[in-house]
Amino acid sequence: MTEPDFEDRLLLLHAALDGELDAAGVIEMERMLAADPELAAQYARLEALRQTIRAKAPRERAPDSLRLRALEMIEGGELSRREAKTAPWRGPPSWKNFAAAMAATVVVTLGLQHLIASRDSPDALLQAIVSAHMRGQISGQPVDVVSTDRHTVKPWLAGKLPVAAVVVDLAEAGFPLAGGRIDVVAGAGVPTLVYKRRDHLVSVTELRAESGDDPATLRHLAVEGYPVVRWSDGEHAYAAVSDLSPTELDAFVAAFRQAVVKERGAGGGAETAK
Amino acid sequence: MTRKTGRRNFAEHVLPHLDDAYSLARWLAGDPTDAEDIVQDACIRALRALEDGALVERPRAWLLAIVRNAAYSWFAKNRPRAIILAGGAEEAEAHENALETGTSPSPEAELIETADRAMVAAAIDDLPLVYRETLVMREMSGLSYREISEATGAPIGTVMSRLARARALLVAKLGTSR
Numbered sequence: 385m386t387e388p389d390f391e392d393r394l395l396l397l398h399a400a401l402d403g404e405l406d407a408a409g410v411i412e413m414e415r416m417l418a419a420d421p422e423l424a425a426q427y428a429r430l431e432a433l434r435q436t437i438r439a440k441a442p443r444e445r446a447p448d449s450l451r452l453r454a455l456e457m458i459e460g461g462e463l464s465r466r467e468a469k470t471a472p473w474r475g476p477p478s479w480k481n482f483a484a485a486m487a488a489t490v491v492v493t494l495g496l497q498h499l500i501a502s503r504d505s506p507d508a509l510l511q512a513i514v515s516a517h518m519r520g521q522i523s524g525q526p527v528d529v530v531s532t533d534r535h536t537v538k539p540w541l542a543g544k545l546p547v548a549a550v551v552v553d554l555a556e557a558g559f560p561l562a563g564g565r566i567d568v569v570a571g572a573g574v575p576t577l578v579y580k581r582r583d584h585l586v587s588v589t590e591l592r593a594e595s596g597d598d599p600a601t602l603r604h605l606a607v608e609g610y611p612v613v614r615w616s617d618g619e620h621a622y623a624a625v626s627d628l629s630p631t632e633l634d635a636f637v638a639a640f641r642q643a644v645v646k647e648r649g650a651g652g653g654a655e656t657a658k
Numbered sequence: 659m660t661r662k663t664g665r666r667n668f669a670e671h672v673l674p675h676l677d678d679a680y681s682l683a684r685w686l687a688g689d690p691t692d693a694e695d696i697v698q699d700a701c702i703r704a705l706r707a708l709e710d711g712a713l714v715e716r717p718r719a720w721l722l723a724i725v726r727n728a729a730y731s732w733f734a735k736n737r738p739r740a741i742i743l744a745g746g747a748e749e750a751e752a753h754e755n756a757l758e759t760g761t762s763p764s765p766e767a768e769l770i771e772t773a774d775r776a777m778v779a780a781a782i783d784d785l786p787l788v789y790r791e792t793l794v795m796r797e798m799s800g801l802s803y804r805e806i807s808e809a810t811g812a813p814i815g816t817v818m819s820r821l822a823r824a825r826a827l828l829v830a831k832l833g834t835s836r
Contacts, residue, residue: 398822402796404803425764429829432767434797436832440778443798446680450694454673454701458665522673609666 393423401430448523455522507607509569509591510614510623514607516567516576517587517625526585527563527578537564541575549575549590550620550644557639559586579636586626586636593621602637604630613637617644664709671717672704678718678799679725685794686729688783692736700728719805722795726809765833773832781831789824796821 393416399405400413417424520526529540534551541549541564553561559579566573567589576589593616603614611630614623615637624640626633672679679700683693703724714720773781782790788810795801795809806817 395818395822398818398825399803402803402821425767428767429765429770429833430825432770433825433829433832436770436773436778437782437797437828440773440775441782441798443677443681444684446676446697447690447694450680450697451673451676453698454668454676457701457705458669458673518669609670 393420394426397423397427397430401427401434445524451522451524455519510605510607510612510625512569513567513576513587513589513623514610514612514625516565516569516589517585517610518608520565520578520587521585521627526565526587528565530563532561532563534561537561537577540564541566545573545575547575547590549577550647551577552640552643552647554579554636554639554643557635557643559636559639581626581628581632581636584626584628584632586624586628586633588622588624588636588640591621591623593617593619602634615641617641661709664705664711667708667714668701668705671708671714672701672721675718675721679721681798682722682725682791682794683729685782685790685798686726686787687732692732696729696732697725699732700725703728716805716808718799719801719808722799722801722805722809723811726791765829767833770829770833777832781828784831785824785827789820789827792817792820793824793828 396405396409396413396416400410405413417427517526529537531537531540532555534553538549538551541551544566549564551561551564555561559581562578562580562585565576565578567576568574569589569591574589574591576587579586579588601615605612605614607625610625610627611633612623612625613633614621616622622640624633624637626636628636676697679697680693683696683700684690687693687696700721704721707724708714712720782793785793791810792806795806801809803814803817806812806821807814810817812820
């Protein structure tokens with residue numbers, strides 16, 4: 385095998401740095417680096433450059449105004465130019481303002497007529513829940529209270545809503561808590577917990593149980609392309625939505641249900657803990 | 659393909675990559691306000707393409723190709739000089755040895771590491787447009803060579819030499835004593 389010339393070796397060096405070499409290429413590269421101090425020094429410089437760029441010139445976050453305009457495009461409104469509108473969900477996070485902002489978002493998302501025509505049908509509920517999840521993802525603010533600690537999220541929700549939400553810790557199952565928010569569904573505020581999995585989010589919303597709900601059944605649906613799982617434990621109904629694969633969402637639901645049973649079994653002892 | 663499907667695909671293909679789109683536009687245009695205009699234009703183009711039934715295999719590369727086109731049309735309208743400069747870089751690329759490293763004082767890795775934000779930003783801004791866009795796609799957005807090739811329309815070999823050249827320029831600028 386002939387040695388690649390210097391220029392080719394430099395290109396290989398970049399390919400190695402960029403993870404573009406196959407296993408055989410990596411081995412060959414390591415051999416060349418060991419044999420050639422100048423090449424090794426060049427590799428060290430390139431690695432230093434990469435670290436520096438990552439630390440000092442990271443990818444920038446798109447401004448909220450841009451996110452909002454992209455969101456408007458999906459919602460089918462007229463495309464507004466930058467100056468035209470301000471984000472409806474900006475402003476002080478007081479409950480009243482927030483509820484109004486959320487209601488506005490839901491109305492925009494569903495279309496007013498649709499909302500009036502079927503505000504109590506289960507589909508409208510799920511639409512609202514999925515819209516809230518999408519809004520959270522698009523705005524980059526999926527939660528109102530950011531915390532990985534359920535003992536922070538639970539009292540925050542309890543202070544805003546008349547219901548006592550069950551908040552469980554699923555970090556061990558691979559779904560650390562990201563925080564909580566309040567969604568407005570069918571005109572009422574409901575607690576939503578947000579869990580993370582890699583870069584993905586799972587929103588799980590607690591709803592009033594309906595008389596027809598069978599605790600043993602999980603209902604799998606797809607709303608706006610998102611997988612949604614709905615279930616009830618007799619006392620409460622839940623809906624989980626995510627951009628995860630349906631399989632992973634199922635794993636989440638299983639872990640969540642198990643943890644809720646355990647939490648209830650503990651007699652709500654966690655409420656007083658800490 | 660209906661409007662609704664187009665919008666759903668937009669939510670799926672475009673929204674998750676808005677940060678990448680904005681970063682590219684920001685580094686190409688050098689100005690946050692111009693970058694927003696460019697990305698907004700790109701979003702409109704993307705939505706139209708999806709409503710027309712565009713099939714998207716690699717959404718991020720696809721979107722960045724649109725952002726890049728939007729940026730170049732924006733330059734043509736607002737900054738004709740930038741295009742001339744970009745053309746100049748392409749020319750230069752064809753002639754010079756893209757990888758020559760004959761800088762006499764050998765650049766030091768330690769110096770590169772201690773460069774501050776302003777220095778790094780200035781060094782990247784100084785790169786010719788074609789090198790800058792390749793570097794931004796690779797380093798800020800983590801695109802593979804293949805995706806960069808798709809987004810810029812350049813063969814993979816060209817992507818590799820542009821990237822090598824961009825890095826060589828940055829190493830020379832940031833790694834020699836200042």
